[in-house]
Amino acid sequence: MSSKNQEGPLTLLSPNNRQQPTEIKPSTASETQKEPFEYVDSSDPLDFGWYRNETDGTSRKIGNFDIEIHSKIIRYNPETLKWDETLYECQVSWLLPDSRTLTQSELFILEPVDLLSKKAFQVQIFKHSYQSARFKSDDEILFFMSFLCNRWQPQTVYEFNYYGFIEHHGYKFYLTRNALINIPNDHLRDPQYIIAPNVDSGLFPMVAADTTFYVKPGRIEPAPQLDLKSPIDGFYTDDEHHLYTDQNLRYFIDTVRDKFGELIAGQQPEKRAEGYLIFSYMLSFLFFDEIYDVFKHVVFLYLYGDPSTGKGQLSQIMLNFFGQSFTDVDSNPTLKSAENKLANHSKIPVIMDEFVPGKGKITPQVFNMWYELRQRGVSASHDRSKNAWSPVRSQLMFISNYKPSEDHFRSRCIMIEYAKEKRGDVQNLWWFENHKREMQRLFISLLYKFNDFNRTLFKSELHWIKRLLTEAVEEELAKRSDKEGTQFQIKDRQIENMAALITVDLFVCRPGDVEFAEFFTPSLDTKSNRHVSSEEDLNELQDLIKENRVNSEIFRYSVEFLANSAEREIQQTPLQQFLASLEIINENGELPKHYYGLNAKNHLVLYWSGIWDVYSNYNKGREYASQDAVREEIEALDINGKATTHYYKSEFSTKPSNKEVRHGYCIPPQYLTPAWLRAFGKRIEANTNKHQQINEPNLDDTYATNNTAAPF
Numbered sequence: 001m002s003s004k005n006q007e008g009p010l011t012l013l014s015p016n017n018r019q020q021p022t023e024i025k026p027s028t029a030s031e032t033q034k035e036p037f038e039y040v041d042s043s044d045p046l047d048f049g050w051y052r053n054e055t056d057g058t059s060r061k062i063g064n065f066d067i068e069i070h071s072k073i074i075r076y077n078p079e080t081l082k083w084d085e086t087l088y089e090c091q092v093s094w095l096l097p098d099s100r101t102l103t104q105s106e107l108f109i110l111e112p113v114d115l116l117s118k119k120a121f122q123v124q125i126f127k128h129s130y131q132s133a134r135f136k137s138d139d140e141i142l143f144f145m146s147f148l149c150n151r152w153q154p155q156t157v158y159e160f161n162y163y164g165f166i167e168h169h170g171y172k173f174y175l176t177r178n179a180l181i182n183i184p185n186d187h188l189r190d191p192q193y194i195i196a197p198n199v200d201s202g203l204f205p206m207v208a209a210d211t212t213f214y215v216k217p218g219r220i221e222p223a224p225q226l227d228l229k230s231p232i233d234g235f236y237t238d239d240e241h242h243l244y245t246d247q248n249l250r251y252f253i254d255t256v257r258d259k260f261g262e263l264i265a266g267q268q269p270e271k272r273a274e275g276y277l278i279f280s281y282m283l284s285f286l287f288f289d290e291i292y293d294v295f296k297h298v299v300f301l302y303l304y305g306d307p308s309t310g311k312g313q314l315s316q317i318m319l320n321f322f323g324q325s326f327t328d329v330d331s332n333p334t335l336k337s338a339e340n341k342l343a344n345h346s347k348i349p350v351i352m353d354e355f356v357p358g359k360g361k362i363t364p365q366v367f368n369m370w371y372e373l374r375q376r377g378v379s380a381s382h383d384r385s386k387n388a389w390s391p392v393r394s395q396l397m398f399i400s401n402y403k404p405s406e407d408h409f410r411s412r413c414i415m416i417e418y419a420k421e422k423r424g425d426v427q428n429l430w431w432f433e434n435h436k437r438e439m440q441r442l443f444i445s446l447l448y449k450f451n452d453f454n455r456t457l458f459k460s461e462l463h464w465i466k467r468l469l470t471e472a473v474e475e476e477l478a479k480r481s482d483k484e485g486t487q488f489q490i491k492d493r494q495i496e497n498m499a500a501l502i503t504v505d506l507f508v509c510r511p512g513d514v515e516f517a518e519f520f521t522p523s524l525d526t527k528s529n530r531h532v533s534s535e536e537d538l539n540e541l542q543d544l545i546k547e548n549r550v551n552s553e554i555f556r557y558s559v560e561f562l563a564n565s566a567e568r569e570i571q572q573t574p575l576q577q578f579l580a581s582l583e584i585i586n587e588n589g590e591l592p593k594h595y596y597g598l599n600a601k602n603h604l605v606l607y608w609s610g611i612w613d614v615y616s617n618y619n620k621g622r623e624y625a626s627q628d629a630v631r632e633e634i635e636a637l638d639i640n641g642k643a644t645t646h647y648y649k650s651e652f653s654t655k656p657s658n659k660e661v662r663h664g665y666c667i668p669p670q671y672l673t674p675a676w677l678r679a680f681g682k683r684i685e686a687n688t689n690k691h692q693q694i695n696e697p698n699l700d701d702t703y704a705t706n707n708t709a710a711p712f
Helices: 118-129 138-152 246-265 269-295 311-321 335-344 364-371 426-434 436-448 455-484 492-509 511-526 535-550 553-571 574-587 608-618 627-635 674-679 683-688
Strands: 037-040 049-053 059-063 066-077 082-095 102-104 108-110 155-160 163-168 171-175 180-183 214-217 300-304 350-353 376-379 387-390 396-400 413-417 596-598 604-607 643-648 659-667
Touching: 066 138, 082 118, 082 155, 108 118, 118 138, 155 163, 163 214, 171 214, 180 436, 246 269, 246 426, 246 436, 246 492, 269 300, 269 311, 269 413, 269 455, 269 492, 269 553, 300 311, 311 350, 311 396, 311 426, 311 436, 335 350, 335 364, 335 387, 413 492, 426 436, 455 492, 455 511, 455 535, 455 553, 492 511, 492 553, 511 535, 535 553, 574 608, 574 627, 574 674, 604 608, 608 627, 608 659
Parallel strands: 066 155, 155 214, 300 396, 300 413, 350 396
Antiparallel strands: 037 049, 049 059, 066 082, 082 102, 082 108, 163 171, 171 180, 376 387, 596 604, 604 659, 643 659
């Protein structure tokens, strides 16, 4: 590439088209002085290469090679929170001794560590050219690279090792594999560019920022990719001219919102608001920063239910909206894979499928750090004595077959059950399948209008909605407390999560209500007479806006949703917590099969000590139920307390000589609720409710060791 044409393609150069450096003419005062480094372009391999001109007039050979710098790459450093990592994309040239043919290496990267020591620099030169580099000191390498940059004038490239929303010097963009979309500061004056990458280099020119800089996406797989028509002269012109605006935009938003409501509610119309909440969660990227600024945390969504109910199809709808594919979902995530996803996506939901609460090393402390966008120091893979940093740039959506029992999940996630009876008509899924391009066009249209939203008013509404929601929930819980004789409570962050989605829904889906409030806000804030003529009119106006907020369908449903959550928390007994954890432990294969089983009379026989050891070890570092409380609930079932069970030392042991007597419980079938069945591997029976109901025999003979074979 010619250094004078920085926007040209970045190609692998051959000896015949090798670029020429920019000629640097010395000033009049320094015409008699030599440059600190001198390049000799000779046909003799012994003379070819770089020399160091010393201050005493002598020169010293540095090496029989030339270095061509194509790009200066700048990376963001999550440890310093600055753009202070500089790399160089280079090629090395040298002459073959026999043929004297100029040869060039492949493009390679000089990392910061390669420039800090002469040994590391020499290794890189030899690795790519088999030539040696001879420098006296580490500082001389930095001096030499500075000289080369001045000589070649390389293009400046900002490398983002994540996709989604990026910023550069006050300009915002949305970055995918195949497009860089600028977010206009004022869409009425500034155009929106959908920029295509250079075919050869993969770089995006930052046209909208009015610079000669480029954006380089990191090598992250999979990466979002929008469904766009073929670019023309580096821009997706057709897609730029087919955005939803004004009434068309409002109409399509209303249509999609209704489709989400129908998809989630199914045969339960009162559940439509759950669909609105999920749609609002999908749109929360528009106010990601504002929500975090006010509450100091983001919003997590937890979708759970039995397998094959359509949870995965719902996540695909959301993924397509942002240009992602289902391969971008982290299935059954580990701590490392989850942190990589959170670092690789910026302000767009990260979806974790097949999530099992408590599995792996995702502790409550780590979970809370993600919730509050706090990056975590981890051991660097190249040097265990140093820390790398795992930045958190996005929010999470969990898809699971399990309802978590841990408080850090229940209080930080909006938990929505997606059951078969809730699933809407299949035509709703077909609608989303047939409107994939339109959904992505909606996303790009919202980027175009991104800066039209009154973000100061959004923060004010966020505070106000939280206050109104708190008052309404407390009033509802007071009614239930009087009726049940129990004091119900709700956590503040649960209200904040819901308030965030209600406010997003207000600003995106009900813009007319926002415009009304925006018009009268100065009067409400200053109690001036600009729009009202009296104090009575002012109070009436305030009541009118309040009534508009609290009477919306999504607000009223949220009050009921939060009150039900608080009531369930009180009703969650130690035994229920215990069984919920056992279900997960069993699904993970961590509960030995010889610790439990059904005997000939379909009684569930439990080796208590072994099961409790597994449960307590699994919940180390987490809150878990008291053993005494759990045993008290079991023994309250009136099953004569403890029963003697047969227990084998090994799962595969069948010899009677290995049989030992252990104490445990024998649970008659009439007490085996779905929670019991799921906990001990009988998920199908629990879901279909087809397990056999056997009349209980004499409780004194519930388990006779002399005539009942071990069930294991």
